Amino acid sequence: MKQTNSLEKEQKINQLLKSQPAGTVYLTSWLTKNGFSTQLLNRYKKSGWLYSIGTGAWMRVGEKPTYQGAIYALQKQANFSIHIGGKTALSLLGKMHYLELNTQQIVLFGSSNENLPTWFTNYNWGFKVIYYSTSFLPEKLGIQSLEENMFNLKISNSIRALMECLYLSPKKQQLLECYEIMEGLNNLRPKQAQDLLEQCKSIKVKRLFLYIAEKSGHSWFKYINLESINIGKGKRSLAKNGVYIPNYGITVPKELAEYE
Template identity: 55%
Template sequence: MNTEKESKLNRLLNRQPTGVVLTSSWLVTQGYSLDLQKQYRKSRWFDSIGTGALVRHNDQVDYLGGIYALQSQLGLSVHPAGKTALSMQGKAHYLELSTKKVQLFGGREDSLPLWFKKRDWGVHVDCQQTSFLPPDLGLLTLDHKSFKVNISAPARAVMECLYLAPKSQPLLEVFELMESLNNLRPATVQKLLESCTSVKVKRLFLYLADKAGHEWFNYIDLNKIDLGSGKRSIVSEGVYVSKYQITVPKELEAAV
């Protein structure tokens, strides 16, 4: 490998964090042609983990290293969400932290590349593709190893849990999560609720926050939130809550 190519390789190794995936398409935009990438693989500087994706040779890359590439190189809004995001922030300490399932949310137009979907990350990865919330609202940046990824902040994470409820997320569990969120910023919650397109999520979120008795709930302006019209039956054979026009599980309404 000549001096110029060595210099480019060193620049790449020095500027990119360890523990992440590097996508071929992004590398091309940075001046690393497909032929050059092939030479790097042949020289064992990098290993392929599927079509269009490389990692440093013998590097330990977890699913967050893949998320880093999706967000920073491919411009996708896919992010750790729901209970996964809450656990990463220590907000779900009584839940199983060593869970083998990771919950991601992404926009309706986000298409996960095959290398991400086929890769064995050591955990089961579930990705919901929906645009019920704006892609850049209610996120925070989390440090992981030597890089950063965007994940759902608590208020958005709870709404994502409610999006999955009750089919794949017990509502009573979401209430327990809500109970611990006593320091949410009203302005942040207000903006999320006004931007949310799911009437089910909005009604359930307000019901749970009201039930939890959080101080911040008193500062939410319900007049600015479109809660739709008519009754919504979240579960069959539940209890009807007239204030929010929803039918919820009996055990949830009975919880204190």
């Protein structure tokens, strides 16, 4: 009877693991929800079915974890809002001339109440992972799916990704580069931009986005309803000895203001 029960368990976990794409990381929390205790998982480890890549995370023996498989697990198994964002998202969407991975880093964003688990941050992915925890935009707004290395991942669309870049500016992201990205967004959907601008909680991001959008001269900008976007009051300085833009109450770097 014990042998039959053990065989059923083996068949069950085999089916469960096969239900996910190859290279998926398996979270202990997800496995236990599906009927596999930590004790049982350790038994599978001894039997050569699974191996641990850190506390709370497992892999099938014979497979190596990928960052895509790790993000997939966080999104699908843990229901995190953590997603590929900023310049990495723009690169994967073909909106930049080079892939962010070429600079040996990827950028992730998640809600202010979410942190990357220790197993993720401690694992050597072969490049730097930069994670920003913030709720300046709603979790699901401006998020799309992208097929990446067999995984269907949640990723920022080009508008949200640019706003994430602006959120990091000017200290962690050059404003001139943000403008160059904006120049390439000539087919942007004004309704998507409108929704994100109206629900964005960062005054800095909204002012900068509207300024570089207007400066870029794209035809879609005239469809943006500025009256329904709250850009706050008072002046904001984003550069020393910069140029003041009265329409948006911001001081920007001289090289951006004079860029043509």
